[in-house]
Amino acid sequence: xxxxxxxxxxxxxxxxxxxxxxxxxxxxxxxxxxxxxxxxxxxxxxxxxxxxxxxxxxxxxxxxxxxxxxxxxxxxxxxxxxxxxxxxxxxxxxxxxxxxxxxxxxxxxxxxxxxxxxxxxxxxxxxxxxxxxxxxxxxxxxxxxxxxxxxxxxxxxxxxxxxxxxxxxxxxxxxxxxxxxxxxxxxxxxxxxxxxxxxxxxxxxxxxxxxxxxxxxxxxxxxxxxxxxxxxxxxxxxxxxxxxxxxxxxxxxxxxxxxxxxxxxxxxxxxxxxxxxx
Numbered sequence: 001x002x003x004x005x006x007x008x009x010x011x012x013x014x015x016x017x018x019x020x021x022x023x024x025x026x027x028x029x030x031x032x033x034x035x036x037x038x039x040x041x042x043x044x045x046x047x048x049x050x051x052x053x054x055x056x057x058x059x060x061x062x063x064x065x066x067x068x069x070x071x072x073x074x075x076x077x078x079x080x081x082x083x084x085x086x087x088x089x090x091x092x093x094x095x096x097x098x099x100x101x102x103x104x105x106x107x108x109x110x111x112x113x114x115x116x117x118x119x120x121x122x123x124x125x126x127x128x129x130x131x132x133x134x135x136x137x138x139x140x141x142x143x144x145x146x147x148x149x150x151x152x153x154x155x156x157x158x159x160x161x162x163x164x165x166x167x168x169x170x171x172x173x174x175x176x177x178x179x180x181x182x183x184x185x186x187x188x189x190x191x192x193x194x195x196x197x198x199x200x201x202x203x204x205x206x207x208x209x210x211x212x213x214x215x216x217x218x219x220x221x222x223x224x225x226x227x228x229x230x231x232x233x234x235x236x237x238x239x240x241x242x243x244x245x246x247x248x249x250x251x252x253x254x255x256x257x258x259x260x261x262x263x264x265x266x267x268x269x270x271x272x273x274x275x276x277x278x
Contacts, residue, residue, distance in 0.1 A: 002148045004036040005029035006229040006249040008242045010213040011040070013047035015056055019068045026069070029248050030076040036148055037080045038209040039069075040229070041156050041181040042098065044085040046211065048221040050134055053086065057096060060087045066101060066109075074107030079146055083179025083209050084115065084155050086135070095136040100153050100179060102144050110146070113153035114138025117161055123185045131157070141167055149174040149255050152204070156180040159194045159208075162201055169202035170268055174258045176204045180226075181211040187226025192238065200236040203261035203268065205253050207231050212244050234261035 007025045011018045022039060029037045044065035047053050060066060065085050073080040080103040089097050098115040116139065118132035141164060142153045152168030152175070159165075159178050168176065176198060182191055199206040212227030229242035231251040240249040262268060 002035055002253045002255070003033045004038065004207055004231070004251050004253055005032065005034035006207060006209040006231060006240065006242060006251070007037065007039045008210055008212050008227060008229040008249070009040070009246045010215055010225075011043060011046040011211055012216045013045050013049070013052050013056065015044045015064055018044055019065050022065070023068055023072060025248060026072045026076070026080070029250070030078060032248070032250050034250065035078055037078055038177060038179065038207050039081065039083045040209045040211045041084045041179045042086050042211070043083055046181065046215045046223055046225075047217060048223055049217065052217070053096065053134065057086050057088050059090065060085075060099065063087055070103055070107040070109070073103040073105060077105040079104060079148060081151070081177050081179065081207075081209075083177070089136060091136055093136070096134055097138070098131070098135050098155060100155055100177070102146075102151065102153065104146070111142050111144035111151075111153060113140075113142040113155070115155040115158065116141075116164065117157045119157040123183055127183065127185065129183075141171075143168055143171050143173055149253070149258075152176045154178050156182065159198060162198065165198045165202050165204075166268070169204055173202070173204055174255055175253065176202065176206045178206060178208040179210070180208055182226040184224050184226045187228065191226060191228060192230060195230050195232050196236045196238065199232040199234060201267070203234045203258055203265070205232065205234055205258065207251075210242070212242075212246060234258045
């Protein structure tokens with residue numbers, strides 16, 4: 001049995017403030033017995049202002065959130081999924097990376113994943129996102145081996161692309177991580193359904209730590225996120241829902257449930273080749 005914690009909070013565009021918030025939450029989760037702690041997407045900075053991002057974001061090696069979470073993981077001897085941080089890349093076009101980092105009990109970075117699918121959408125006439133304008137997409141799926149289980153890394157909008165999760169599961173993933181900062185509109189309509197579908201299709205646990213609420217900003221557009229961090233079991237049942245308040249969800253994971261779900265419906269082994277459509 002593995003005890004996991006999903007941390008849900010309302011990040012600002014001040015990385016130092018977010019570091020302080022998450023340090024306290026990680027320590028509280030550890031006090032509750034968590035062996036795997038998961039934080040949301042863009043844990044270090046939520047901002048719609050490119051000027052603000054250029055001012056406060058750092059390259060991975062210099063990022064204060066990553067340094068703090070490495071210290072916390074090493075000090076507590078836990079695995080920590082830093083759901084994602086926005087980091088500078090040095091690319092010629094100036095775009096950032098939306099990067100998930102898995103930190104081990106030794107404080108080392110054991111896996112890193114750059115978000116593949118960019119959130120370029122028009123949710124409504126007043127709510128438009130062009131993630132690809134500020135972030136360059138990744139191009140590699142990532143599976144991490146840990147003593148707690150095999151973890152498949154992903155970020156937020158990736159959840160709408162089931163082939164990624166099927167590939168992760170067929171490569172051995174038992175737990176799928178989906179850290180997010182979901183829009184309230186799409187969250188209300190699609191969040192739970194998408195996460196449950198990914199669990200059902202793969203027979204994996206799905207752990208989705210989420211940003212929540214109205215995010216304070218020193219400049220630029222104020223942003224709101226859906227919350228409802230979810231844990232879903234391999235049969236598709238929601239075993240934890242954080243609602244909309246900041247806080248910590250604790251769940252116990254039994255890897256035998258993964259094997260059982262896949263025995264009952266072994267669809268991962270039933271792929272067939274086919275032609276078309278024309």
